[in-house]
Amino acid sequence: MIRVVLPAHLRTLARISGELELAVEGAATARSVVNALEARYPTLRGTIRDNVTQKRRPYIRFFACEKDLSHDSPDSPLPAAVAAGSEPFLIVGAIAGG
Amino acid sequence: MSAVRVLVGTRKGAFILTSDGKREKWDIAGPHFAGWEIYHVKGSPADPDRLYASQTSSWFGQVVQRSNDGGKTWEPVGNKFEYDGIPGTHQWYDGTARPWEFKRVWHFEPSLNDPDTVYAGVEDAALFRTTDGGANWQELSGLREHKTGSSWQPGAGGMCLHTILLDPKNTERMFVAISAAGAFRSDDSGKTWRPINQGLRSEYIPDPTAEVGHCVHRIAMHPSRPDVLFMQKHWDVMRSDNAGDKWQEISGNLPTDFGFPIDVHAHEPETIYVVPIKSDSEHFVPEAKLRVYRSRTDGNEWEALTKGLPQSDCYVNVLRDAMAVDSLDSCGVYFGTTGGQVYASADAGDNWKPIVRDLPAVLSVEAQTLA
Numbered sequence: 151m152i153r154v155v156l157p158a159h160l161r162t163l164a165r166i167s168g169e170l171e172l173a174v175e176g177a178a179t180a181r182s183v184v185n186a187l188e189a190r191y192p193t194l195r196g197t198i199r200d201n202v203t204q205k206r207r208p209y210i211r212f213f214a215c216e217k218d219l220s221h222d223s224p225d226s227p228l229p230a231a232v233a234a235g236s237e238p239f240l241i242v243g244a245i246a247g248g
Numbered sequence: 249m250s251a252v253r254v255l256v257g258t259r260k261g262a263f264i265l266t267s268d269g270k271r272e273k274w275d276i277a278g279p280h281f282a283g284w285e286i287y288h289v290k291g292s293p294a295d296p297d298r299l300y301a302s303q304t305s306s307w308f309g310q311v312v313q314r315s316n317d318g319g320k321t322w323e324p325v326g327n328k329f330e331y332d333g334i335p336g337t338h339q340w341y342d343g344t345a346r347p348w349e350f351k352r353v354w355h356f357e358p359s360l361n362d363p364d365t366v367y368a369g370v371e372d373a374a375l376f377r378t379t380d381g382g383a384n385w386q387e388l389s390g391l392r393e394h395k396t397g398s399s400w401q402p403g404a405g406g407m408c409l410h411t412i413l414l415d416p417k418n419t420e421r422m423f424v425a426i427s428a429a430g431a432f433r434s435d436d437s438g439k440t441w442r443p444i445n446q447g448l449r450s451e452y453i454p455d456p457t458a459e460v461g462h463c464v465h466r467i468a469m470h471p472s473r474p475d476v477l478f479m480q481k482h483w484d485v486m487r488s489d490n491a492g493d494k495w496q497e498i499s500g501n502l503p504t505d506f507g508f509p510i511d512v513h514a515h516e517p518e519t520i521y522v523v524p525i526k527s528d529s530e531h532f533v534p535e536a537k538l539r540v541y542r543s544r545t546d547g548n549e550w551e552a553l554t555k556g557l558p559q560s561d562c563y564v565n566v567l568r569d570a571m572a573v574d575s576l577d578s579c580g581v582y583f584g585t586t587g588g589q590v591y592a593s594a595d596a597g598d599n600w601k602p603i604v605r606d607l608p609a610v611l612s613v614e615a616q617t618l619a
Binding site: 196200 | 282305307308309310311324328350
């Protein structure tokens, strides 16, 4: 299981609290994790990546194991600790005021 | 007993204000969708308990919320706004070509007779429609694909389609307005469009009388007289008596003819309201006085409405979608400010009171008259 932490606004939108655990099909990548997330919570479609282009939204960042993975390929394997469930995959709203 | 429900969109959530027909005591519910920008909330004329809200965020994009119980509960519906085909380019602020890119919904206009059919005006400017209560949205691409589309450019707030008017006497006719392209009319239910900007003059574009390029801030009509349109342009207040074929200026004795909203009295088609703003470089009211101006003569002759409104040290703006009227016998008028106040008049503007003073900046106000 992959552990996922969402920003507060997306937890509210999906009506969940705390950390999530997701079963991911195939290799654990940013794409497969977001695919699994959107499949379980359809209301999150379009909020993390663009509904049409499927690109990560500019103010969304992906962090894990103290690294910024935002600019890695969405098909790159996530760190082994994330795949093993010992570290969470963090979906973060950029600090940009507001 | 009749009642009024005022739907308020703000920079940080939606609020629903309700009162009985006296409009003296108000209940304030919210914030709904706290922390998100709510560009617009509007109810269906065919089913007033069916509401649609545009919930947006620079971080998380567009969410569309629907309520079936007058705003007590909400559910997210479809939020995929995909331009038809491969969208081309429009002009950017510096005159370079820029691809069309969906950013947000500025305005929902529910059908006059079907609660599941709603039009959405979006940025970058385009018109979408749902016929299944918001689950799916399809572009009416004849507008964006108009031959002038590649020359449209954004106003300061973005290239937004912010006004949609449905003609109650001609179901195939509708009007839209885009900043900064101008006003457009369709006579075939949105399939094809033509600019209706003749008579407008805008000194901030190379050809001040060009077919498109005008920063129209808002247009309004009275349902009994759908061929008469009123317009608050970037500068100038205008009227057309022939469904937009030709416009004439009606700014008359206004202290300034810059502003954003314009609205029409519910029972007097020739009575209109604007809120003059000092200038396009100083987006606050002139002389630090918040004044609604009313014309009872289709424009040109205006009177200041000030009773109950701050007349000193006031520096707020009133945005284009932030004014509305109810249809009770004594017409109610409502507007919200960038300072977070929502003012109401239960007597067509003669006297005003704040319903609430300290909301986040108000983006939109709609009024529903409930049986």
